[in-house]
Amino acid sequence: MPVITYRDALHDALREEMQRDDRVFLIGEEVGVYNGAYKVSKGLLEEFGEMRVVDTPITELGFAGLGVGSAMVGLRPIVEFMTWNFALLALDQVVNAAAKMLYMSGGQYNIPIVFRGPNGAALQLGAQHSQAWESWLAHIPGLKVITPGTPYDAKGMLKSAIRDENPVCVLEGEMLYNTRGEVPDGEYLIPLGKADLKREGEHCSIITNGKMVLVALQAADQLAKDGIRVDVVDLRTVRPMDVEAIGESVKKTNRAVVLEEGWEIAGIGAQVVDYIQRDCFDYLDAPVVRVHQADVPMPYAKNLEKAAKPDAAKTIAAVRKVMYLD
């Protein structure tokens, strides 16, 4: 199977979907002439023209709303945010317009739109450019929120997102664009709302999403050397969440670590733990432990940034803790 980057997987998904359906267009800052801030949209302007690959002014609120309005009357916009940090300026349109329109209109206006862009911390970008937004978005009924962690998932899930009749927020990992993975030639789709067991083991479950999938797999490799075999449950979609997959794994392993990129309070992990206590209370052999970013804005200094971020070492420590090994 061909091995390609996460970036190219997203690119191929965009291109295939734009070829398939001429109602689909891409709009955002630097998506056209510049080929995308992260080069995801490389070559698309040339292939599809200015009407379908639209370079905007720096006007997130404006172009996000433009997308929603166009979706009300039959188009299928893909709105690219240069990063999700900047999408905060557009949150009114995501939350108050896109997510509510179908309900508020009594079922008359659904909004088939994709909001996508890089999410989470990269390296030493400081407080305003290093944030993981999934728990904010996952809070909102009317949105779907996906966080593909591998090239394979990125392509199949983005294609499904573009075909979905609802607003779908696609949180791409800023640090994932250059990662490589197997992606089959030709078309395939991955259903939204379905988790994926990325590693199988019987001693503990690591439940995670997005960029943290790679961290969990690193931790799993390390743990295996000590004979500790873990399930790595990749949620893939955080809204709607695959509650069954969580329960299935935890009922098997009886122990769980929940790993996420963002902050602790009201994080995705808090929701996962809630599902676990509801469905798996009698199966647990230890309290669930969470691994997440330190409860501070992201610092710049290398050592401080490292201390703030969740990583494989912290994940391993958490697994050992729930296994009462230390």
Add this chain to the structure above:
Amino acid sequence: MATKKKSDSKADAALYHELLHSMLLQRRFEERAAEAYALGKIGGFCHLYIGQEAVSTGTQSALRSDDYVITTYRDHGQALVRGVPPRAVMAELFGRVDGCVHGKGGSMHMFDSSVNFLGGHGIVGGHIPLATGVGFAIKYRGGDQVCVCYMGEAAVNGGAFHESLNMAGLWKLPVIYVIENNKYGMGTAIERASSIKELYKRGGSYSIADATVDGQDVLAVRETMAEAVERARGEQTASLIEVQTYRYVGHSMSDAASGTYRTKAELEEYEKRDPINLFRAVMQKAGMLTDAEYAKMDEQIKAAVQDAWDFADNSPEPPLEALYEHVLAETASDVLVEA
């Protein structure tokens, strides 16, 4: 020549009757809505349009049925003029299943896709980018429709307005932005909120054609709008129209018409230019309307509004199952099939 003039004036008379009917329907409808609110039949925020009827009637009379309309939470009048049935609007106000959005929206969120009425929206300025997107979609598809976006004058001070107009000017989108300048955003007079007083001039910042018009004169509003519509259809360009108007009631049902932020004397001064009275006088002077005809029209409208009230009153509450309906749309399984 003489015959032509005669048939013209006949057409005029029919149009004038329509315009008067449209304004009077809004007025009578909202007078009863206020009554229903006092009786507790309508809940939540409820913003009446009384005094501004010539804006909705005048502007929308220049539209085609396949054009698009989008507005704010002050949307009852706009909905009625666009053709949402009074029954459906009243039932929505009453929170009933036969409302135009089945009780999910209420006063601020009327929608009706069958007449391209893209809704009442509750975040000040938030719907302006949506209109820009509708204009974009029209251009994308190569159509000659227009999208009309109403907003209060307070909305022009927010970023959404400026971002939207910039894109509409930049990309030449067929959107007509209509500022209903009723002089106040809640209790804040425009002079206390906007650095410039002639709001239409803001169009110039975005190379968008601008105009201002007396919003109490329905014919003047219609004419100004018709020019903007022509520009939008022909040249696919946007316009910004500032319509000078006034609301004769409080900002919403929860505040008095005058007393705190504006005086009774000021209100009474504006009431002298009630758009319905002004137009009625025009028609009477032109020999198009007798007192008896007016009284008859008024009676018919009152009966229609009573009918809407009775209909709403008898319409059931939405079923509890509706609570979880329309959060997400169904994606047809055949589009998820791989090629």
